[in-house]
Amino acid sequence: EDQVTQSPEALRLQEGESSSLNCSYTVSGLRGLFWYRQDPGKGPEFLFTLYSAGEEKEKERLKATLTKKESFLHITAPKPEDSATYLCAVQAGDSWGKLQFGAGTQVVVTP
Amino acid sequence: GAGVSQSPSNKVTEKGKDVELRCDPISGHTALYWYRQSLGQGLEFLIYFQGNSAPDKSGLPSDRFSAERTGGSVSTLTIQRTQQEDSAVYLCASSLVGLGNEQFFGPGTRLTVL
Secondary structure, eight states, X not given: OOEEEEEOSEEEEETTOOEEEEEEEXXXXXXXXXXXXXXXXXXXXXXXXXXSTTOEEEETTEEEEEOXXXXXXXXXXXXXXXXXXXXXXXXXXXXXXXXXXXXXXEEEEEO | OOOOEEEOSEEEEOTTOOEEEEEEOOTXXXXXXXXXXXXXXXXXXXXXXXXXXXXXXTTOXXXXXXXXXXXXXXXXXXXXXXXXXXXXXXXXXXXXXXXXXXXXXXXXXXXXXX
């Protein structure tokens, strides 16, 4: 059975304090791994798609990496506006494209 | 262009009533997905449309839930005889095609069943 586990559940950072979020997965034939950001009361906002082990993508202070078993979202020198819940999701190759989500990591960045 | 839109943004209903939730996908997106997000459950897949057909309905929790899509665009999720456990945020997403492409989400409809 496909499974996505995110850790930690919650993370409190000081502004400028870099950290990493983990997403470990088991899926039959990974087609893509997706990272989303969700603010309270809003729908998830797309950040990155990773397709194969070794791939990396960057956007501003965020960098996502992928191995065969897990993905990391690195937040470098975070700012308070980076506070959000970060969701990881996988798409299996034998699916019709549905995303299976982890429970998310709630990140709070304090000034 | 415009993103995915959903209506209503909030819906409060009484147990046993039927509700309809609407999703307008991004223009040109042929794939449309419905998900549900409830406290303690995370985001769960409900149904997938490619064009007007639904090849994957595996996430619908019971036969009280149904969905349709018309003209390859607007989709409606209907919940009949609502129960309190149906209370959740219902999210719609669309993408260019199903597999391999990022899905763009709407703001969701918060459903509360009293």
